[in-house]
Amino acid sequence: MPQTREQSIQDGLLALNAQAWGISVGLLFGGGLFLATNFLVIKGGPQMGRHLTLLAQFFPGYSVSFVGSLIGFVYAFVLGWAVGRIIGAVYNKLAFR
Amino acid sequence: MPNHSVLPEIRDDGETTAEREVMPVVNLAFSRLHKAAFGVATGVAGAILMAAITVMVLVSPRARGFPLDLLGEYFAGYTVSWGGVFVGMGWGFLVAFVGGWFLAFCRNLALAIIAFAIRTRAELTEMKTFLDHI
Numbered sequence: 518m519p520q521t522r523e524q525s526i527q528d529g530l531l532a533l534n535a536q537a538w539g540i541s542v543g544l545l546f547g548g549g550l551f552l553a554t555n556f557l558v559i560k561g562g563p564q565m566g567r568h569l570t571l572l573a574q575f576f577p578g579y580s581v582s583f584v585g586s587l588i589g590f591v592y593a594f595v596l597g598w599a600v601g602r603i604i605g606a607v608y609n610k611l612a613f614r
Numbered sequence: 615m616p617n618h619s620v621l622p623e624i625r626d627d628g629e630t631t632a633e634r635e636v637m638p639v640v641n642l643a644f645s646r647l648h649k650a651a652f653g654v655a656t657g658v659a660g661a662i663l664m665a666a667i668t669v670m671v672l673v674s675p676r677a678r679g680f681p682l683d684l685l686g687e688y689f690a691g692y693t694v695s696w697g698g699v700f701v702g703m704g705w706g707f708l709v710a711f712v713g714g715w716f717l718a719f720c721r722n723l724a725l726a727i728i729a730f731a732i733r734t735r736a737e738l739t740e741m742k743t744f745l746d747h748i
């Protein structure tokens with residue numbers, strides 16, 4: 518039985534661009550950490566970023582400061598890029614078997 | 615010979631030239647995410663991430679003080695140990711799979727609602743022009 522146009526639209530599957538996903542997730546992670554860090558820097562206080570500072574144990578050089586937020590952005594971007602690439606690659610492999 | 619008629623040029627398969635040009639774009643715009651594949655993809659990423667951070671806390675002297683064992687409050691059986699790497703991978707996969715599957719479901723649902731709204735609006739517009747001719 519021939520497919521209707523509507524059916525063919527509904528059956529279409531989206532292929533992910535792994536590189537674009539890498540950059541998107543990287544920006545999401547990097548931007549998230551950058552904003553979270555600077556939010557604490559602007560807010561200030563006696564024990565500024567007591568918990569977020571713990572990230573320095575994974576990201577050497579990171580601190581709750583403006584410079585630290587830039588360093589954190591780079592680390593989180595790289596991490597997010599890797600996660601996005603994995604998602605894109607695995608999805609395309611499974612969805613279009 | 616160019617088509618100067620006001621009526622759309624219809625081919626043998628019933629598809630107009632305009633439809634033939636537009637359909638690939640429409641297909642791409644409304645293509646669905648495969649929920650299970652997306653769930654597995656995010657699950658694999660989650661499992662790798664959990665394994666990587668647990669191994670890092672175990673191996674790196676810098677990260678040894680990180681209170682990662684608090685994840686055990688949510689992930690039953692998870693500890694910062696070599697056995698915990700595998701338990702963490704399992705939990706990481708499960709949580710990320712559910713998150714990814716649900717994200718794909720929401721994205722497909724939103725797309726279906728948008729497609730329905732566009733189609734309904736187009737049908738109403740068509741009906742309006744039809745009524746104008748009466």
